[in-house]
Amino acid sequence: MECGGMKKKTIAFIIAICVLFSEDRHQRAQTIVSHHSLPSLSRLPFDLQEQAVLNDLLYVLLDVPGTYISARRDETTRAIRLIPPTGIDPQLKRMVERVLPCCSDYTTIARYISVITENSTSRVNQALAEALQDIIKDYSILIAQLEHQLYAGQLTLQKLIYCLQPTHFVMEKISLICQELMKNSLCGGASLSILHRAAQGSIGQGKLHELCCFLAEKASQPYLEMLATWIYDGILSDPGREFMVQQTNFKSVITDPLEMNCCLVAENIPSFLQDVAENILQTGRYLRALAQCDCSVDATDCRDINYSLQQHKYYDVVQSAHERATRSLLQTLRRDYKLSQILSSVKSYFFMEQGDLFIHFLNTAEGLTNPTVDELNAPHQLVNVDRLSSLLDYSLRTSSSRADPFKDNLGRVTHELSNIIRISKTQMTDLTSENEFVDLPRDLPILEGVPTKELTGFDLFTLTYSVQWPISLILDYHALRRYQFLFRFIFEIKDVEQQLVTSVIASAAVRRSRLPWMQRAFALRQRMLTFVQTLEHYVVFVVVEPYWNAMKKSVHQVMAINELLASHNDFLDTLLRKCMLTNEKLLKTISGLLRLCKVFALYMKRFVKTADKQLRVKAPDVAYQSSQKTVWESTTKAEATFYAQMGAFVLHLTEVATLENEQDLAKLVLTLNYNGFYNKQVKDAEFQHRMHHPSPIV
DSSP states (O other), rough: OOOHHHHHHHHHHHHHHHHHTTTTTHHHHHHHHHHTSSGGGGSSSSHOOOOOOOHHHHHTTTTTOOOOOOEETTTTEEEEEOOOOTTOOOHHHHHHHHHHHHHHHHHHHHHHHHHHHHHHHOOOHHHHHHHHHHHHHHHHHHHHHHHHHHHHTTTOOHHHHHHHHHHHHHHHHHHHHHHHHHTTTOOTTTHHHHHHHHHTTTTOOOOOHHHHHHHHHHHHHHHHHHHHHHHHHHHOOOOOSSEEEEEEOOOOOOOGGTTEEEEEGGGOOOOGGGGGHHHHHHHHHHHHHHHTOOOOOOOOOOOOOOOOHHHHHHHHHHHHHHHHHHHHHIEEEEEEEEIHHHHHHHHHHHOOOOHHHHHHHHHTTSSOOOOOOOOTTSSSSOHHHHHHHHHHHHHHSSSGGOOOTTTGBOOOOBOSOOOSSSOHHHHHHHHHHHHHHHHOOOOOOOOOTHHHHHOOOTTBBBBOOOTTTTGGGTSSSHHEEEEEHHHHHHHHHHHHHHHHHTTOOOOOOHHHHOOOHHHHHHHHHHHHHHHHHHHHHHHIIIIIIHHHHHHHHHHHSSHHEEEEEEEEEEHHHHHHHTTOOOOOOOOOHHHHHHHHHHHHHHHHHHHEEEEEEEETTOOOOHHHIIIIIHHHHHHHHHHHHHHHHHHHHHHHHHHHHHHHOOOOHHHHHHEEEEGGGGHHHHHHHHHHHHHSOOOOOO
């Protein structure tokens, strides 16, 4: 019974001590200050010195100012340094110095808790401070038990050192963590990286490893809750701005719409989530895209996210959420928003599959059906965009395109796109001086309607295509610009082909007249038409169709939205490269050749029209003389220019095909330069030039 009573009294005394230690420390400091009348330690015997120092240490161990032990703050590191009392026995001093580091460690931890509790808005740091308070409670109970032994006369300095030894090791490591966090003002993912590194570094160290894992687990709970909210709901719940994903305020049409104004912040990514950070970002973006489509993701199989030293567990959870989000978004695009059909609609307009639509539009916009309407050939400052849009809409409604359910997506005509086929006036002047740009013979007269270096409505004409969210993820600003570039190239080829085809329409009188210029001019026109049609066949059937079919197949087979975006972008980039739109030298040459062909086609129309008029008034001699003086000379000069520039084009094309190992371009060279025709023409022209302009004899 006596033993039981003594045990109850002991427990009650320990509880009373813990309550006492939880009281205001400033009051206890005032009580200690009142004992300054105590004699100096040097005047006390050894045993009384030990008792006085022990009493002082038990207060200092709880960050309460002592009577004999003083403190000093390092202004550089802001750390607390404790100084042993003066006049103490050397043996006792050495033992006191072994205890003082534990006091300093506790002071550092207590100060960190105080700073975080009062000033920090970081949920991670607040959770860490709460976990540190749990550890300090156990530490305070230990000190209360030691004080009870002191009052019972059972505590010595050696026993204090022995009892504090395991605790001192743990407090030292935790104190180092707190110092690093305070020194760099870390929070969020950066704090978790420090705690995770400490947990990994303490593996095999028993109690220390357990406490480090405890701190990392408690501190990571708010962060992992934010992570779960992001990858399962696509919601950012981050009042302290410490999560790895942050909302950005910058918004531009040039940015990727899939970014959803969210980006990764590198310093907020914990080290144990570094490998899956990109997937985390993409998963939330996909969920946000689905939310804007009023769609949701089945979250019945969502898994809890808990802290672990094994990083593959995070990968499994994040990968599962990522696959679920991307699968839902792909299904929404394919099923609900008809992605495949919209891409086919875009192809039909920008790659000019609807031939009757553009033939009708060109006939009306170039004044062929109504001479009072000639918007495409007018200077670009005088082009009426509204009228062009009306003509395009009329052609759309009266052609085979009227059956397209997405025809209303074809937007207004715009002339904001600079001409990629024609070089600007300044560039043309510079290039001509270097003999790199294909231009008209300088002594050819410029007729009315012949394209000049001034930009016209035709040069700046292009299409726009309006798509709604979430199709704009695929057909974004960059994709539509590339479609416009390709449209401009094909549109220019189609227009030149039409001009060459219609240039030989002549009356029966002209065909029977056998004017001297007809055979040569018609032969040159046929070679130009062969060049244009060969180029058109290469672009449409060798480049566009095969790569379009491959891309269309991947749209149905890919399992991730990123793979779909990559496939579509690769398709457009490949088309630009294969169509020679990324090679400046080839683009300049093709541009000049197309311009030369169009100019000559307009000359042909002028020749035929003039000859027909003269033959109708019964003036064959006048027609013959006119053709002999003007038409023959113009045809000869145009022929020489065409042969020379075709030879240069074949040479450049051969170099590119060899360097880039492009078999399709090599086949195009063989088709254009069949039997080395243009090479032979260039050699003959050089020989004739040397014959008429022999080199001076030195």
